[in-house]
Amino acid sequence: MSAARKRVAVVGVGTMGSQAAWRLAARGAEVVGYDRYAPGHDRSAAGGESRIFRSAHFEDSRYVPLLKHADSLWEQLQQETGRELRRLTGCLLMGPTEQQQMATVLRSIAEHGLDHEVLDAESLAKRFPQYRLEDGDVAVLDRRAGLIRPELTVQTAARRAEQLGAVIHRYTPIREITPVSGGVEVRTDAGSERFDAAVVTPGPWINDLLPGLPWEVQIRRVVSAWFVPTTDAWFGEERPAFIRTSPTHCYGLPSPDGVSVKLGLSQALHKPAGDPNQLDRTVQPEELEIYADLIGRYIPDLSPDPTRLAVYMEGYTDSTRPLVGPLPGTENVILLAGFSGHGFKLSPAFGDIAADLALDGSSPQPIDFVSTLDRTAA
Secondary structure, three states: OOHHHOEEEEEOOOHHHHHHHHHHHHOOOEEEEEOOOOOOOOOOOOOOOOEEEOOOOOOOHHHHHHHHHHHHHHHHHHHHHOOOOEEOOOEEEEEEOOOHHHHHHHHHHHHHOOOEEEEOHHHHHHHOOOOOOOOOEEEEEEOOOEEEOHHHHHHHHHHHHHHOOOEEEOOOOOOEEEEEOOEEEEEEOOEEEEEOEEEEOOHHHHHHHOOOOOOOOEEEEEEEEEEOEOOOHHHOOOOOEEEEOOOOOEEEEEOOOOOOEEEEEOHHHOEEOOOHHHOOOOOOHHHHHHHHHHHHHHOOOEOOOOOEEEEEEEEEOOOOOOEEEEOOOOOOEEEEEOOOOOOHHHHHHHHHHHHHHHHHOOOOOOOOOOEOOOOOOO
């Protein structure tokens, strides 16, 4: 069956699903999307007004070709829609030179010829006085990096998919996905529909929707906090995002409105979320102590009292590598899940890969290291 005639369901029109719907619709598929809320909602991971895009990678240099593919698609989506979804302001990657994560960053830069600059403590203090380095630290400025607007991106990709012919059912939770002969059946409270294939991007509801998965995806509660600077250094001519790898893995982005700085923490510091339908959105005072310590030690010109707090959910695999590909036992259900907190920047690429897999059964992108095929562990 040709791509133009293939009927594909997209289950979950959020970070990954909105991009998959866009890429499928752009290739002529008949796309029907379902979301338990609506594109751009604040109930899972795609919130907080900003996320980081970067070209260099801490976790695995094999992501870099996918980041380059995502980079091209970010530009394409912006051109097609006329919306500024991404602003390239750079990103400072900071940590001990001997640490594995920093070594991976430098290796990925060397392997792929990425545009960057290495700054010592003196250079950093002159150019970006809001940051502090410790002895033995290095700062790498990834120039092809910056901030992404998550809510706007999800809504824009979903809207673009609709302009290309997709139909999106809002406030329509999926109750069951069943592989059937030659296709997939998707059931909602209104009944069942048959499709040639389904792209399933359930976010934190993965374990509810697909309880029989052979891989574990832990759902964790993510706290974002916004702090007001006491100086103008954060909003000068250069406004890079930052990531610090040690001793506490954290990240931050100057807000697009020029008022505050958003801070967040890494996987190890996120508590289990429990039931994703009953997420505790209240941040306790003791949860803010780590932010106060980080500010006092590394970014002292931020006021230690947050002006805003928000809670989200993200799914983590044991390896931190996502699950991308067909569900075991079926070639017609394509899963995108468990992005472990670093999937948003890659979302256009994974949406395109999902379209490849749903329409053609394979993808030219290098996804062996994240594929579900022949995968025994998460």
